[in-house]
Amino acid sequence: MEIRLMNLRRNYGSLHAVDDVSLVIPSNTVYGIIGRSGAGKSTLVRLISMLEKPDSGEVYYNEKRVDNLSKEGLIEERRRIGMIFQTFNLFSSRNAEENIAYPMEICHMDKAYIHKRTEELLELVGLEGRGKAPISTLSGGQKQRVAIARALATKPSILFCDEATSALDPQTTRSILALIKEIQKKMNLTVVMITHQMEVVRDACDRVAVLDSGHIVEEGLVSDIFSSPKSDVTKEFLSSLTNVQESIVRWSKEGGHYTLRFRGNSTDEPIISSVSFSTGAVFNIRAAGVQVVNGEEMGVMMADIGPDEETARKAAAMLREKGVLVEEEKKEAR
């Protein structure tokens, strides 16, 4: 299901938590919304998921407007979406399978069907035979699996993940993200992932919107955003990616003046050599490495280009022509 947001606004007193957000979340994708704490992510997800009404603006699921529904209409529509949370929010008074059964119970579904569907869901999330387990006996990852099963019980077309992996360790995070991606493909879901972790966006999302103080500062394909970030917030997020830092090897303490990013097939050609050969430019490589963005490999190189400014510019232009993304370090930044 496609989600469209038009000029959404939500204020808390004088705080503009969400300030004029317009966004199209295409059907059948994993869509990330990243922002620092206080950027308005939580408010935005509450607005998109009909938990809160915007002060102004509109929310559409496909062609249906959902931000001004009546009480009954709201309950009806909420039964068609799934949601998982940072703190899992499972019912401690119910065991795993009773938790999964809850959304079906409130829709008054047939008992035999609920039982069958619960078994199916337990298998889907890899918890076969754990249905009778009390919630407190499950690990964090298992709890989130139960929560995912519960969210998917009524076969929704949208799944909202509100910081769903923030309380989990890196390894469990990866397995939960893999599960979400797998389920997304299987059920043709539209997944909206709210997060403050760039790793989550890199590993799971197709598209991403970067949120800062209530505004969308950047939006696009994850691979594009990673290769050529425009806003400072995005750059900051990218630099916080621990895995990228680790995979880049530094030769010298000084950063290179140019950052080159090689995408896809451009990693297979001897581009540097051919550019050097035809322009006479010399490359002094300061640091280099590989980062994997949403399954796409990307080479990163930080280098100075010589011998003079003129040649460097020519070399940079030629590199861009060949599909390499060249970013020049601003002088004043150093």
Add this chain to the structure above:
Amino acid sequence: MMEALFDPRMLSLVADATWQTVVMVFLSTIFSMILGLPIGVLLHVTSSEEQGGIIPHPVFYNVLSRIVNILRSFPFIILMIVLMPLSRLIIGTSIGTMATVIPLSIAAAPFVARIIESALKEVDPGVVQAAKAMGSTNWQIILKVLIPEAMPSLVSGVTLTIINLIGYSAMAGAIGGGGLGDLAIRYGYQRFSPAYMVCAVVVIIVMVELIQFIGDRISARLIAKR
């Protein structure tokens, strides 16, 4: 003194009084729950959103809260006297075991309401939010989420209510109610037979201990199952 100790009627008198107390406490627990539970739930659901209210309504909440507070600040003995006409109207008399049940239930109801309210307040707001996001109606949130999630605290609250009612019922004896309090006053105090007094007090202590023990066990078992 010796005569009083071996009063042959004592055993049957104490047994009768104990039974009366049990009936009084049992009935008034049930009636005070019937009165107090809806009030407690109403208090919680209409409280502010920060307090976990699902249908916040400040005016309604404040009015109800004031009424509960006023009723709770009445000394029980005064409340009993005030409610005597009501007992006469419903039961036909204002003295005896059954007549005491009415003021006991009404006196305990606001207490029960507060206990229910505070137990429901402890429920994780995230869980309620999840239930709401799944499309639960308010009734479903109350019956399928709030009450089951709060069950261990609710059981502790009921235990506390019963113990309070045992105390109240003994006080009721002073103004013509039946039960162990009545026995202690009439025989122990007015007829100077300390044996009756001691006996009544011992039975009350045993009752309180027993209720506390059972309540704790049930609450602990509910928690262990989670």
